[in-house]
Amino acid sequence: MSTQNNNKITVICANILDFVDDPAIAGDNAHRYFEKGALVIQNGKVVNLGYEQDILPSLDKSATIIRHDGKLVMPGMIDTHIHLPQTEMVGAYGEQLLSWLTEYAFPTEKKFTCEHYSKDISNRFLDELLRNGTTTALVFGTVHTQSVDAFFNESQKRNLRMIAGKVMMDRNCPDDLSDCAQTSYDQSKALIEKWHNVDRLSYAVTPRFAPTSTPEQLQKCTQLLEEYPDTYLHTHLSENKDECEWVKGLFPEAEDYLGVYEQAKMVRKRSVFAHSIHLSERELCCLADNNAAISHCPTSNLFLGSGLLNLKRCEEHGINVGMGTDVGAGTSFSMLQTGNEAYKIQQLQGQRFSAFKGMYLATLGGARALDLEGTIGNFAIGCEADFIVMDYAATSFLKFRIGHAKTLHEQLFAMMMLGDDRCIEQTYIMGKSVYKRDAKEQFSTTHTLQLEEA
Incomplete structure (x- = not known):
């Protein structure tokens, strides 16, 4: 029957x-x-x-x-960069990236020590995705394993294709949001074993961004990627000019921001780098040569005053690009509204951005960025x-x-x-x-x- x-x-x-x-x-x-x-x-x-x-x-x-x-x-729709724990703080006023993290993001993420809170936010988050027509997302959790467990549990109940991971941070963050290189490896490995490729779920190794990880932790990320080669790498890259200068000081041996990840052997297929606004020609070539992808986050880039992605340069290099709402610096779960802002960002640079391009980025473009063409998109x-x-x-x-x-x-x-x-x-x-x-x-x-x- x-x-x-x-x-x-x-x-x-x-x-x-x-x-x-x-x-x-x-x-x-x-x-x-x-x-x-x-x-x-x-x-x-x-x-x-x-x-x-x-x-x-x-x-x-x-x-x-x-x-x-x-x-x-x-x-x-496919959202290639979004933060589960920032659901509560969408539209927080008046900061740029680094101060915004300290004032709003980190305090909110501390609440995920509570399993009940993690479950409730996961459900609200998934409700909003479905209400906005988003059926797959690449999702940041927090450093707490329960944030990922709760998200995957609720996604599994709904039979959703979702990708997520535990944030890895071992410096330049609050003490109660910090792990260490070995702990982050052990906890991430346990989550991969528990959830990766279960039903429609996949795991993303998730160092927050280069400034909050020591070289030792980045090497542990690479170890996970090599042990589980079909997992994803999900992190931030070149979002804010002050951030880029900070990275230069923390990693003086690296050729540039992407070079930090490149030295750690993290630039590869299924690596998705959110933002990627202020990239050099070398960095664009490196992304293209290694089949890595960019998540374009126009709403948050405008909201935090981070800068304007030159989409035409990405196209010229043949880089796979998807779109991300980047909630909560992004102010809407809607990929339609995200396309609206993407159009304006290209207008400010004298470039065209058609509705066909916007709908492509929100569907097949996202699938290609996530190496899921032929499965969704x-x-x-x-x-x-x-x-x-x-x-x-x-x-x-x-x-x-x-x-x-x-x-x-x-x-x-x-x-x-x-x-x-x-x-x-x-x-x-x-x-x-x-x-x-x-x-x-x-x-x-x-x-x-x-x-x-x-």
């Missing part, structure tokens, strides 16, 4: 959009758009995609047809059926504005500029609806947090 149910065909009928390449490379051939399309799903995976008129007549009558007529179906046959239903009429003004759009690009651009979580009508995980706008959340939590004093 259960095998029969698992093999059942489900067909999603809607206007359907996905990407097969980067618009900067393939132009208009980078995307596929099926007006009145059909997405065929079996066992939680894509088995066919095309026009409704071509697909429906060929299906058995037992297939379940779900109609989202007039709506836009896209692959689920588009509707290629065999991909996991994580997708969203987007509503062009989510607000009366958006309906009015898009009603005057003459092309698909104009519609998408208006959605990216004016849209937010209200545009996400439903979020599907492995072919099953797990969030529906204006309905009671399937995964409800009390969100009544018993906050611990730091």
Whole structure:
């Protein structure tokens, strides 16, 4: 009986959009758009995609047809850099990176000594991701193992594809947030053994950034990456000019900021470096040569006054780039709003940033940055059926504005500029609806947090 149910065909009928390449490379051939399309799903995976008129007549009558007529179906969004513990402090006022860490980030992260708090924040965090149409994320935890345990536990319950790791810091941080090189290795190793490749979960070795790790701890990171070669490396790089100067003083033997990670042999495939704003030509070549990826975090870069990523240079070097909200320096879980800010950052540099580029970075671009193309990111046959239903009429003004759009690009651009979580009508995980706008959340939590004093 259960095998029969698992093999059942489900067909999603809607206007359907996905990407097969980067618009900067393939132009208009980078995307596929099926007006009145059909997405065929079996066992939680894509088995066919095309026009409704071509697909429906060929299906058995037992297939379940779900109609989202007039709506836009896209692959689920992929957030390539976000901080679980900073959920509580989104929108904290008035600092740049280094003082912001001291004033806001570190005190909030201390609360994750409490397992109850870790679980409640994990649930609120996941609720917000799904409400905003994000189905996969690369996530920073805290130094506390319970932050990762709680996050993976709650993600597993929801059958989500998530990547996360315990932060590793053994200097230049509060004493009660510091571990040591060996402890960070031991705890990370135990978490990898417990969670990596369990269901849809993956582990990321997570040194916070070079200033908070000794060379000994960075070597322990490399040891983990070599022992578990399909894990990820997730850290920060070249976000803030004062940070870059600090790194020069801490690592005078390194050629540049990326050189710190390079010397430790941490620049490789499945290494994702958040921000990467102030990079030299050598650093860009090094990232490209080693198949490492960048997470572009436009919202937080503007909020903290960190700088402007030159996306065109990344494209010229063939570096895989995804987008990250970087909550909580980023001020929205919405990848639409993140695309909005990405457009402005390129405008300030005299560069173009289309809606197609924004939607690509939020889907297939993110999958490529995470080395998950063919698993998530588009509707290629065999991909996991994580997708969203987007509503062009989510607000009366958006309906009015898009009603005057003459092309698909104009519609998408208006959605990216004016849209937010209200545009996400439903979020599907492995072919099953797990969030529906204006309905009671399937995964409800009390969100009544018993906050611990730091």
